[in-house]
Amino acid sequence: MPISEEPYYTYSFGSMGQTLKTASQTSFFQWFHMRETERRAEEPGEAVRFRPSGEKFHDLCYLDTLLAGSGEMVGMELVVQRAFIDGRDRPFAQDLVKSFLREALPEACRDVLQDFMQEIQLPGRNGATPGYLVFKGRQNSWKTQTGWSRLLLANLDVSEVPSLVVRVAPNPQAPNARLIANEGDSAWCEQWRFWPWLRFMP
DSSP, rough: OOOOOOOOOOOOOOOGSSSHHHTTTTTTHHHHEEEEEEEEETTEEEEEEEESSTTTTTEEEEEEEEEETTTTTEEEEEEHHHHHSTTTTHHHEEEEEHHHHHHHHOHHHHHHHHHHHHHTTTTOOOSSSSSHHTTTTTTEEEEEEEEEEEEEEEEEEEEEEEEEEEEEEEESSTTTTTESSSOOOOHHHHHSSSSSSOOSSS
């Protein structure tokens, strides 16, 4: 599989800002009691995984963040098992996904994607946008790009478990995007261009 030459970028991930310190202060991290469970070296810096601290949902979802060496976030990926989304606790799963999107996407993106954002925020609604169809498991994947962000939703087997993957990354052309590295492999950018997407954490 070819490797993209595109470098890494950071920007302000909505109310989560640019660092784990600011992200951890948001209602998403606080409400869902997200706690760090793993950390490993990963280009261009390191990857950090968070899970809900509560026993009930701890093994059903996680959030991966990819960091530059300076500590700035260059990508975020929420993984939620389909059994969680489709099971009796589905209102909590939907709340998790919508809260992540509301916090991680800049306000301008939420305005551009308002039809999808409205559908994902209403439990039990039969929405029709491509993003909502992916969330409900009726479509395999959907990716879009706004003037600020790149957003991907995909139904994938993660460690052989059917899951919904929600990925947010900067659009390199965003007004507040900042170049992190000019050279080296960029697995994150590669994942936007090829199927199946590789995961930066196993």
